[in-house]
Every structure is written in C-alpha cells, then in structure tokens.
Amino acid sequence: MKKKISLIILSIMIVIVGVFAFIPQSRMMAYSVFINSKEITEFRVDGEMLFMNGEINSKTPKQLKKVVSENPQITTIVMLEVPGSNDDEANFPMCSWIREQGLNTHLTKESLVASGGSDFFLAGNERTMEQGAKIGVHSWSDTSGTEAKDLPKDHPDHEMNRKYIEDMLGKDDFYWYTIYAAPANDIYFMTEEEILKYNMVTQPIENP
Template sequence: MHAPSSQKQFGIFKVLDNNTSVEMNGEVNSQSLTNFTSLTTAYPNITIIHIKTCDGSSDDDVNLQLSALVHKKKINTHIVDGGLVASGGTDFFLAGVERSKGSNTKIGVHSWAGNDQEATDFPEGHIEHRKYIEYYVSVGFSQTQAKSFYYFTINAAPASSIHWMTDAEIQQYSLLTKISR
C-alpha cells in the first residue's frame, strides 16, 4: 500500500512513485535542509534528484549544507528536459555524485551579493571566496577546477543579472559527469 501523496511532499522535494527518485521544484529556503533530512529519513533509498526548476536559494548557508548532504549520501542529480538551475540552484545541482541533464535545459551563474557588497568587490584569494571554493572541492572538483569555476561564475554576471552557460562552458568546467541521450 502506498503512502498518501501528502506524505511524499517535503517542501520543494517530492518523492516519486518508485521511492528512490525525488523531483525538486522551487527555490532552496531556510526549511529545505530540514525537509530533505525528513525525506531521507522516511525514504532512505533515494538515488537521484530530478530537478525541474531551482532558480536559486534564499539561504546560501542552508543551500551549501543541503548540497553537501546530497553529495555525502551519494545521490545523483539530473536536470529534466526543459529544466532550469541558476545561482544557488547550480551549486545544488553540482552536489550530485553523477550529474546529467536532459534537452533544452538552462544552467545559470552570477556573482553573489550580501551586505551591500558583491563577490567581485573582494580580491582573488580573499577569505570571502573560500566557502564556495571549498564546497566545489567537497563535491569532487580539484582545487584548480573549483577556483576556475568559482571565479568564472562571479565574473560572468553581476548579482542582479544571470549568465546562461553555453554547452562549451558546461563542458569546460566539467559540470556534467555523464551525458544523457
């Protein structure tokens, strides 16, 4: 007997009928880590998150903690056909041990901002950049790849805008670990 659908929805995450896949749709917020922890407690065999849309996060610290948890649990991420990730959503996508995407997807990046400053206000190597570079390393990027991708993202567009990555950029920065056909 299947659990009622209300028990399969955990904030922006919905457990699919096979009980090993999750659909993600929405912005990561301050409750997303708690919701995902509850989900994986109730459904411990999750192997993949299918991302419809995640255009960012309203809480960067929660997003990085949530993303680290996804990676630690060896869960894969996939952007579905027509799906979109941007900003913190791109960081979340990178948590997947294996990362793939369907067709007609968008991956967006830009600088972060906080306390009336943008990432580009700080010189390369500044401590303000460290948590993002360390995050990319923690999900499998080499130190060189992590720095290269991070500085690309913050210089690609200001915080008030977005840069949609080209296929060449996605390949250059090794965002996909497997190619979907």
C-alpha cells in the same frame, strides 16, 4: 471617463510589451525565473526519483532529510525549477550531505536551475542532464553592494563559496568563472560547451 481609463491602461500595456521586446533573451529568462520563483521547496517521490521544485531556503535541509529517510529507495534528485537559494549557510551543508549520501542529481530538458540551485546540482555524486536544461550562474554581493568580482582573490569573503566548489568539483576554477559571468542582479545561462568544460556533468549530455 471609463473609455479614458481604458486607453490609459492600454497605453501602459503597450509600453511594457515594448520594454520586454528589447530585453535580451537571457535577461528575459532571468526576470521570469525570479518573478515566478516560490519561497518554498516542494518534493515529490516517484520510485527512485525525488522531484524538487522551488527556491531553497532555511527549511529545505530538514525537508530533504526527512523525505530521504522515509524513502530509502531514492537514488536521484530530479531538479525542475530551482531558481536559487536565500540561505547559503543552509544550502552548502545540505549539499555536502547529499554528496555524503551518494545521491545523484539530474536535469530534464525543461529544467532550470540558477545561482544556489546550480550549486545544489553540483552536489550530485553522478550529475546528468538532458539537452535543453538551463544552468544559470552569477556573482554574489554583500549587504553593502560589493560584488565578489571586486574583491581581491585572497579576500576571506570568497572562501565559503570557493571552498564548496573545490569540494564538489576537485578544483575551484568554476567559482572564479561564475563571479565574472554576470553581476549579482543578473543571470548568465551557460552553454553546453561551458557546462562540459567545467565538469558540471559526469556523463555526456543526453539527447531526449
């Protein structure tokens, strides 16, 4: 009986491995990101650097403002793995506050940001990254499942996201790019050429 159960478990594992073998690398990475994401945001101060890790949520703005107020020497937020935001209504005002404070954002060669995390990166007054860092983008969808790309360009539901991008980058072309890059349930990781094209960084990409 135990042998039979073991064979069943082994068969299931083989099927799972087989499925993953046929998933494109970009989608495999997206799956890994969202499975491993934490529904909390962690901050760690090291001199002028504030290291950030985890998903952005409604409590993150209060956390961030508290740690910055207690550590006025902070100049740069180093984003490690920030796979997204579950509260854009909290994320966008916080990002605007970061820009007002003149704080910078930075991605290490091992950093991975996506969705609302990519929006957060744009808040930096100076935005720098090392080769190897990953920036993921996709469309958004509403509670009915309607995706941004399916709405006409003048639809009011675009405005919050579009206006944020325009405020951070001076124009909104990056917003329109993101909603066609991947559907809401997937992630597309930008190439270095695309990152430079849309002025995601303010300095040349660093070779660590």
